[in-house]
Amino acid sequence: MSSTIRDVAAAAGVHISTVSRAFSAPHLVSRETRDRVLEVAERLGYRPNPAARALITGRTHNLGLLVADLANPFFPPLIKAAAGCARERGYHVVVADTDEDPVVEEELVLALARQVDGILLCSPRMTNEAIGRLREEVPLVVVNRVVAGPPVVLMDLAAGVRAAFEHLTALGHRAVVLVTGPRGSWASGEIRRAATAAARSAGVDLTVLGPNPPTQEAGAAAAAGVLRTGATAVLAYNDLVAIGVIEGLVEAGADVPGRISVVGIDDIAPSRMISPGLTTVATPKAAAGRAAVDLLLERGGDGVTARLTLGTELVVRESTAPAPGRPLT
Amino acid sequence: MSSTIRDVAAAAGVHISTVSRAFSAPHLVSRETRDRVLEVAERLGYRPNPAARALITGRTHNLGLLVADLANPFFPPLIKAAAGCARERGYHVVVADTDEDPVVEEELVLALARQVDGILLCSPRMTNEAIGRLREEVPLVVVNRVVAGPPVVLMDLAAGVRAAFEHLTALGHRAVVLVTGPRGSWASGEIRRAATAAARSAGVDLTVLGPNPPTQEAGAAAAAGVLRTGATAVLAYNDLVAIGVIEGLVEAGADVPGRISVVGIDDIAPSRMISPGLTTVATPKAAAGRAAVDLLLERGGDGVTARLTLGTELVVRESTAPAPGRPLT
DNA sequence: ATGAAAGCGCTAACAA
DNA sequence: TTGTTAGCGCTTTCAT
Numbered sequence: 199m200s201s202t203i204r205d206v207a208a209a210a211g212v213h214i215s216t217v218s219r220a221f222s223a224p225h226l227v228s229r230e231t232r233d234r235v236l237e238v239a240e241r242l243g244y245r246p247n248p249a250a251r252a253l254i255t256g257r258t259h260n261l262g263l264l265v266a267d268l269a270n271p272f273f274p275p276l277i278k279a280a281a282g283c284a285r286e287r288g289y290h291v292v293v294a295d296t297d298e299d300p301v302v303e304e305e306l307v308l309a310l311a312r313q314v315d316g317i318l319l320c321s322p323r324m325t326n327e328a329i330g331r332l333r334e335e336v337p338l339v340v341v342n343r344v345v346a347g348p349p350v351v352l353m354d355l356a357a358g359v360r361a362a363f364e365h366l367t368a369l370g371h372r373a374v375v376l377v378t379g380p381r382g383s384w385a386s387g388e389i390r391r392a393a394t395a396a397a398r399s400a401g402v403d404l405t406v407l408g409p410n411p412p413t414q415e416a417g418a419a420a421a422a423g424v425l426r427t428g429a430t431a432v433l434a435y436n437d438l439v440a441i442g443v444i445e446g447l448v449e450a451g452a453d454v455p456g457r458i459s460v461v462g463i464d465d466i467a468p469s470r471m472i473s474p475g476l477t478t479v480a481t482p483k484a485a486a487g488r489a490a491v492d493l494l495l496e497r498g499g500d501g502v503t504a505r506l507t508l509g510t511e512l513v514v515r516e517s518t519a520p521a522p523g524r525p526l527t
Numbered sequence: 528m529s530s531t532i533r534d535v536a537a538a539a540g541v542h543i544s545t546v547s548r549a550f551s552a553p554h555l556v557s558r559e560t561r562d563r564v565l566e567v568a569e570r571l572g573y574r575p576n577p578a579a580r581a582l583i584t585g586r587t588h589n590l591g592l593l594v595a596d597l598a599n600p601f602f603p604p605l606i607k608a609a610a611g612c613a614r615e616r617g618y619h620v621v622v623a624d625t626d627e628d629p630v631v632e633e634e635l636v637l638a639l640a641r642q643v644d645g646i647l648l649c650s651p652r653m654t655n656e657a658i659g660r661l662r663e664e665v666p667l668v669v670v671n672r673v674v675a676g677p678p679v680v681l682m683d684l685a686a687g688v689r690a691a692f693e694h695l696t697a698l699g700h701r702a703v704v705l706v707t708g709p710r711g712s713w714a715s716g717e718i719r720r721a722a723t724a725a726a727r728s729a730g731v732d733l734t735v736l737g738p739n740p741p742t743q744e745a746g747a748a749a750a751a752g753v754l755r756t757g758a759t760a761v762l763a764y765n766d767l768v769a770i771g772v773i774e775g776l777v778e779a780g781a782d783v784p785g786r787i788s789v790v791g792i793d794d795i796a797p798s799r800m801i802s803p804g805l806t807t808v809a810t811p812k813a814a815a816g817r818a819a820v821d822l823l824l825e826r827g828g829d830g831v832t833a834r835l836t837l838g839t840e841l842v843v844r845e846s847t848a849p850a851p852g853r854p855l856t
Numbered sequence: 857a858t859g860a861a862a863g864c865g866c867t868a869a870c871a872a
Numbered sequence: 873t874t875g876t877t878a879g880c881g882c883t884t885t886c887a888t
Contacts, residue, residue: 249581250865268607278597468797579881
């Protein structure tokens with residue numbers, strides 16, 4: 199085993215509490231004592247045992263981060279930013295993948311509860327009620343969902359959807375299909391609400407297809423249904439689905455964007471790489487990760503329910519074009 | 528605060544050691560006592576404090592997982608598989624991103640050492656010497672690199688590179704450019720060795736361009752140099768670079784695969800989505816993640832240096848075609 | 857099968 | 873400024 203606080207104390211000729219202070223409250227130790235202790239500690243390769251520390255302080259300096267699916271390119275930038283931000287503040291991040299399963303999600307929160315100082319729930323699939331219950335067990339911050347109680351970090355999907363509709367109507371589209379996401383996804387509901395409102399106010403015909411898993415495969419599978427509606431444009435729950443829709447559409451012989459335009463949401467890395475490049479509502483993934491960590495760590499006034507909404511931005515690429523037969527005026 | 532072992536003991540009318548046994552050594556407790564204890568614990572919402580447990584047992588039931596860049600699509604499938612596998616065995620995974628920085632990497636290992644039962648070093652950038660040193664501090668398993676000492680999980684890049692060259696020579700290519708990866712990457716060296724050998728034995732002209740950061744941008748930037756060589760095919764360090772190379776090539780007006788063929792390594796998700804679809808050497812990312820966890824957890828005989836090499840497979844898509852002027856015979 | 861007692865390595869009052 | 877003294881919540885001998 200490695201050396202303990204006692205070894206350092208003995209070697210430095212001080213009491214263990216002095217060693218403890220040298221590390222966790224340096225200002226309470228005289229400069230020379232501290233230097234000596236630190237030097238001895240260094241020499242012995244001593245590092246405070248986090249478990250012992252956690253046991254007594256109640257703080258682990260770990261953060262939990264739950265995502266629905268690590269393989270969804272939406273999450274890595276968020277995780278990366280959160281982990282980086284946490285690290286700057288002396289925290290590590292325990293990442294867990296819930297596989298889109300609300301039950302697993304809840305189990306994981308409980309399992310992590312005593313092991314972390316707080317948990318970031320990203321796009322949770324569990325019920326609001328469950329979130330309320332779990333909030334008693336461990337500080338929570340929710341990303342991508344509106345819940346009463348815990349601090350919430352949102353992305354302005356409604357504005358993004360409106361921008362998408364403005365873009366599409368400017369291109370002459372009058373019939374749009376919305377390919378929704380999974381049941382239990384707050385974002386999917388939000389997108390649907392915004393799309394419905396935007397369609398109505400623009401006098402656009404909106405067909406809603408869903409729920410669908412948030413995957414490329416689901417998007418591809420939805421393409422046939424999209425074509426049947428005769429719509430000239432599609433808004434998808436996210437880029438993965440949008441990419442799948444394009445794939446299915448092209449497969450079915452429908453040119454994108456010639457016959458039909460496709461808009462995604464998220465702006466994940468692949469959206470820049472595919473061709474045609476995907477027009478999409480870019481969401482601030484990294485900013486959300488950082489904000490969530492901030493909220494979790496800096497929550498001075500607990501009672502104050504923070505609700506942070508970050509802006510989104512429409513990125514126009516090549517998957518959208520004027521509606522067929524309606525050249526841009 | 529939540530209830531402790533003492534609350535449960537009191538409520539169940541037994542000694543705390545009995546409660547402890549009911550959880551961690553059920554066979555040492557009579558069936559009825561155990562049932563009663565468990566029921567009371569359930570009712571009180573008691574869950575053993577992992578820090579207290581770790582302090583005394585020395586096992587945290589946490590695993591560390593270090594990757595060079597979380598945003599590189601190569602890693603998420605590996606992390607997902609590793610986390611899933613770990614979870615099945617009652618372990619959680621602490622994920623950290625080293626930003627391709629050997630110094631950060633080392634710091635992180637040290638910081639996590641006492642906090643986890645072992646660390647997965649994925650594509651580490653630090654020196655072998657550093658790995659040897661850190662191995663004294665915490666059990667290590669290394670993925671994607673040959674090191675003496677710790678168990679190692681490899682992917683058979685050499686076989687993959689050979690397959691790629693066979694594919695290219697069969698298509699009539701006689702001049703190939705290798706766009707290498709970053710300095711310090713074992714994979715990059717391995718690929719280079721294999722490519723050199725394969726080129727020699729096939730009588731193919733090989734130009735090596737590098738080192739390069741493992742990014743799309745670097746690939747795009749390398750395209751000009753690639754064209755200058757007059758080669759008709761490119762093998763890239765990984766798919767990200769390959770996708771960048773295609774982008775740069777197309778940008779420069781060189782048709783892919785008409786004028787020049789491109790082969791990547793990894794088979795990340797975007798490679799299936801782009802067009803032309805990327806021909807690439809698929810690496811077993813999920814399998815590697817699972818194998819690494821297995822090695823870390825099941826290492827009965829420590830002394831035995833395990834070295835596991837997982838197979839790779841060439842996936843032929845649309846980014847490769849017969850060399851110009853040399854139709855396939 | 858259960859209880860008693862001794863810590864795991866550390867921090868946090870409280871004294872000195 | 874430093875030492876003393878209790879534990880944090882749990883596991884693990886050792887008794888019984």
